[in-house]
Structures are given as structure tokens and as C-alpha cells.
Amino acid sequence: MHIGFIGLGNMGAPMARNLLAAGYELSVFDLSRTAVEDLVASGAKAVPSIGQLASSDVELVITMLPAAVHVRQVYLGDDGLLSKVAPGVRLIDSSTIDPMTAREVAAAAVSQGNPMLDAPVSGGTGGAEAATLTFMVGGATTDYDAALSVLQAMGRNIVHCGPAGNGQAAKVANNMLLAISMIGAAEAMSLGVSLGMDPKVLAGIINTSSGRCWSTDTYNPYPRVIDTAPAARGYSGGFGTDLMLKDLGLATEAARQHKQPVMLGALAQQLYQTFSNQGHGSLDFSAIIKMYSGEDQ
Amino acid sequence: MHIGFIGLGNMGAPMARNLLAAGYELSVFDLSRTAVEDLVASGAKAVPSIGQLASSDVELVITMLPAAVHVRQVYLGDDGLLSKVAPGVRLIDSSTIDPMTAREVAAAAVSQGNPMLDAPVSGGTGGAEAATLTFMVGGATTDYDAALSVLQAMGRNIVHCGPAGNGQAAKVANNMLLAISMIGAAEAMSLGVSLGMDPKVLAGIINTSSGRCWSTDTYNPYPRVIDTAPAARGYSGGFGTDLMLKDLGLATEAARQHKQPVMLGALAQQLYQTFSNQGHGSLDFSAIIKMYSGEDQ
Secondary structure, eight states, X not given: OEEEEEOOSTTHHHHHHHHHHTTOEEEEEOXXXXXXXXXXXXXXXXXXXXXXXXXXXXXXXEEOOSSHHHHHHHHHSTTSHHHHOOTTOEEEEOSOOOHHHHHHHHHHHHHTTOOEEEOOEESHHHHHHHTOEEEEEESOHHHHHHHHHHHHXXXXXXXEEESTTHHHHHHHHXXXXXXXXXXXXXXXXXXXXXXXXOHHHHHHHHHTSTTOBHHHHTSOOSTTSOTTSGGGGTTOSSSBHHHHHHHHHHHHHHHHHTTOOOHHHHHHHHHHHHHIIIIITTSBGGGGGHHHHOXXX | OEEEEEOOSTTHHHHHHHHHHTTOEEEEEOSOHHHHHHHHHTTOEEOSOHHHHHTSSOSEEEEOOSSHHHHHHHHHSTTSHHXXXXXXXXXXXXXXXXHHHHHXXXXXXXXXXXXXXXXXXXXXXXXXXXXXXXXXXXSOHHHHHHHHHXXXXXXXXXXXXXXXXXXXXXXXHHHHHHHHHHHHHHHHHHHHHHTTOOHHHHHHHHHTSTTOXXXXXXXXXXXXXXXXXXXXXXXXXXXXXHHHHHHHHHHHHHHHHTTOOOHHHHHHHHHHHHHIIIIITTSBGGGGGHHHHOTTO
């Protein structure tokens, strides 16, 4: 199968490389010449514009873009995908954007005969490189079934979340809860230690009690509690604070549009904004514990 | 062994009954005549005052009281335990109170030769009846070892958390995180559903992703997601909103005294206070989702 891939950033490049490794023919486009050249060196074909990629003989186009504004431009712009692509060509957007934009773009695609899925991922650059990403997929069941083998070349856990936009809905809901429980874990660990608890003993108690969560048992933010967590390596790698902040922006904006109160979600967004403004945007998001226990812990 | 037991409420009565079932000789005291008569019918001996209980031949006294003010009164009052009890008699307070009061009372007890443990529980009245409580124990290791078999007659999971007060510290830290993650679960489930997700599909995705927590995978607040959760029976039974509110008061007050910020913990306290003031104090604490999804969900 001939696949087009648009957006060769930190996530898109390793995802595209895994498609090449799985034997797919790949045409790629990115604004960065270096990013394109790297993929060409891995066996992909460079295409000079989105319009030319869309009007080639691709059967499927995958996009991995920074934000909704880029998704609108790439799909709905003057020389965009939908203006050039032949009916029947399948479209998958793996960008993380708001569910409303995802539904609007999918409706435009489907109305002109192009099946479309939203398929945002979790698992970070490590998951993208190892082809162990989780894909949260929104769209028709038949389109999900048709895309499954391609997604499995880039990920391990492929979940159908319902109709168009629901992949994005699942991702913003999960990541908002993740942000809340990470800050909750940071507060509970910091409080317990300030009350005299040993952090490892406290984590052990929480992890066998009702406070148990992924942020305490797998990714504990307190230093020296879990050897494999970013807290054990100065909060480098992992899932960046600014990426979590972006997802919290999507969650709180979607909540606002749907008149859905999210009191803790909104405060989590404010805390991550504050932490980013203090200069910590590139640290793993579990570093938020620095707001509670001081810099020198 | 002859044990004294003070405080025969919803928790204390079944705990005392389990001690009788395990073959211990039991002397009991409570301000409620009915509560005492119920235990006497089960085989306990009634004692007319705390002072008389303390000066009998008990080897161990267990207290299970509503709040710190009662613990101070029972232990440090004029006719209280410490004024009458013989040196060497062991003391266990299973009330949930602030760590500072627990340490103050334990220091007074130890200084006059009475080993003391703080041993608050989790597991609710169901756990008290079934003898499956978790005990979080603070105090000296030798005293913990000496108390273990008695605590095992009332609970299943007995955890030594460190020196005096650390049982209380572990409980407030865990329960503050529990409150935060329950509200986070309520917000994430409500947001996802308002964005078009099926609640069971959303819970399934969260429970295999980084948002996973006890409040989503065991005690999900959304109706009809988990058959065994209070959400499946109109939020009856379980862990009451007013009990969670009490624990959040202890957590935020302990944080204040230790100059430890707990931004989400403080907001969780405000949300539970609001929900209780709206008349929902006796509902299970997962009913907080009513603040997000409306009364009629």
C-alpha cells in the first residue's frame, strides 16, 4: 500500500519510519527540509507540496501536526488535502486537537467521499520509536477496521472510541485526569513527607490503598521512589510539561464550549501554566512536584 | 488477654465484636447505654466510667472516637485514661485525628510508661464488620509487633508507617489523594461523556491508560459503569461525604500547620464542603459527580 505522511516532527518521523520498516511505500511532506531528507534516507519519497501528495496515487494519508490550526490548514486550505485528494483515499489525523475541529474536518472529508479517522496517540517519543503507541480512534467501525493493520505498524494498543472526534475526546479526558492525579500525587507525597513519612513507605501504603493511581505506582513524582520514573533522572525525558499544558488547554476549552465545569482540571491548567512560566516547560510533567517540595529536594 | 474498648459507634461496635469472636475478654465503655447493652449481649462486660476501665486489670485499651477533641478528653481528661491506667498497659487509638494531636497524646502516654500506637483504619463499616480493615499504624516497632495479633483480629492489612503519628499522616495523605482523584474521575468522566463518549468505553480506555486510578477502575463515580460501586445503588453505603470532608479538614489543617501548599487538596475540601451543604453529606463520597453531571443522570 502507498501511504502519504505529513508532519515529520518528534512523533511523526519515528512513526513514518515504522511504516517503512513494515514494508509500506511512503511519500512524505514536511516544511522542514532536514526532516524530509532524514526520511528519504530511510527509504521514503519526498513530495514537494501537500497538493502534489494528495493528487499522487496514495491510498491513505496520515497527518501528525502540532495543533488544530495546522490541521485546518493542511486539510481545508486552498492547496490542502481535501481540495486535491481523489474520492476513496482514506485519511487519518493523529494530531492531538480539540474534538470539535476533528469532527468538522472529518465531516468535510466524509461528505466528499474520503473516509476519515481521528487517531491521537499516547506513549510519547519513546512509544513512537518502539512502535508501542496507544491510538485512540474516532470514526466509523468499518474505517477503523480498514486502518487497523497500518496503525498496528506504529502502535501496540489500538482502541476504537466511537464516532468521529471521540479519539480526541478520550485523549483529553484521560490526560486531564492524568494531570489532576499527578498534581494530587505530588501534593499527597509532599504532605506525607512533611508530616514525617518516609517517601517509599508512603508510596507503598498509597499503592495498596484507595489513593492508588498510575501517577503513584508507575510514575511517582517523588525522587528516589521509582527507579524507572523521570523523577529518578532529574525529570528529563518523559512527557513534557508544555505538552501536558497544551492538552489541559484543549480539555478546559472543550469543557467551556460544552458548559461542563472542570474545577480541578481548570486549577491543574493554571498550575501547569505557572510551572511552565517559571521556566520548567521542557521538564517531564511529574516535575510539578517542585512547586510543592522546593527545587532542592 | 483482657482488653478495654472505648467508643462503640458504627466502627467501634463491630471491631469490638470481632475481638470477642477471637476469644478476647472485653470490657467496654460508651456514652450510649444502648451501644453498651448491645456489646454486653455479645459477651462484653460493661464498665461505668473511663477511670474504672483504666484502673481494672486490662492489659490493653483500644479507643475508637469521632475526633481529636474526644481523644484529648478520653486520654488527657481529669478522669481520663492516663490519669488512672497502670504503667505497662498498652494503648491503641484507632480514631482518625490529626498527626500532631496523636503525637502529643502518645508522648504523654509513653512518658508515664504506657506504650501507645495510633492506628487509624480504612475500609468503612463493611470492613469493620468483616474484620478486613486496613490499619495504618504509627509507633515503636516493638509496640507494633506486640499489637499485631490483636489488630489482625479486626483487620486484614496491618501496615507499620513509622513512629508515633505516622499512621495518621499516612491516612490523611492517602485520603486527600483519594478525594482529589475521585473528583478528577468525576470531571474526566463527565467531560468525556459531554464530548460524546460512552461512559463504559471511556472508563475502559482510562483504566488501561495513564489516567487509571482506584476511583476509575474500582469505584467509578459514573452510574452503570461498575456494578459493585455505590454509583450502582444511588450512592448509598460506602464512605460518606461527611467522613471524607472530615479527613480533608484534617489534611488541609495539617498542611497549613506544616506550611505545605496543597492547592488541589484545598479545592477538594471546598467542593466536598459545598456538596455537603447542598444536603448530600450522607451519600457516598463518589456522589460528588452530581456536581458535574446534574442530579438526574
